[in-house]
Amino acid sequence: MKLMKSSTTGFLAVPLLAALLLLAPRDVGAVTCVASELASCLPAMTSPAAPTTECxxxxxxxxxxxxxxxxxxxxxxYWSSPNAKKVANxxxxxxxxKC
Known part of the structure; x- marks a missing residue:
């Protein structure tokens, strides 16, 4: 039962995170910050999966x-989660x- 509960939690987090990633773009120097471009990182940020090359x-x-x-x-x-830190690493x- 515990496995089903954690997979349900991850399943529910993906649509929420995807919706949040659609926020307006931001400019940081020459880089345009578009969180939705990191959608390929969602599986790795919401589960123990490894990040893809695209991510x-x-x-x-x-x-x-x-x-x-x-x-x-x-x-x-999402970005301060342990999985996000693992993806970056x-x-x-x-x-x-520090920011």
């Missing part, structure tokens, strides 16, 4: 945006300690 590529492109995502009250709970991106 890591997009995350590297949007690395300057991570502090903005961490400061955004609607995205903070697996992709070779330093996770911002």
């Amino acid at each position: 890591c590529t997009k995350l590297k492109e949007q690395q300057p945006c991570l502090c903005g995502y961490l400061k955004d009250p609607t995205l903070r709970m 697996t992709c070779g991106i330093p996770y911002p300690i």
Whole structure:
């Protein structure tokens, strides 16, 4: 039963996170921060799955945006999660300690 409950929780988190990722783009220098471009990272952020190559590529492109995502009250709970930190580490991106 416990396995079913945790998979249901993950299943419910994906649509919520996807909706939150559709927030308006933000400019950070030469990078346009579009959280929805990181949709390929959702499976790795909501489960123990490893991030895909596409996820890591997009995350590297949007690395300057991570502090903005961490400061955004609607995205903070996802980007400050242990899985988000694991995704960043697996992709070779330093996770911002201070923003």
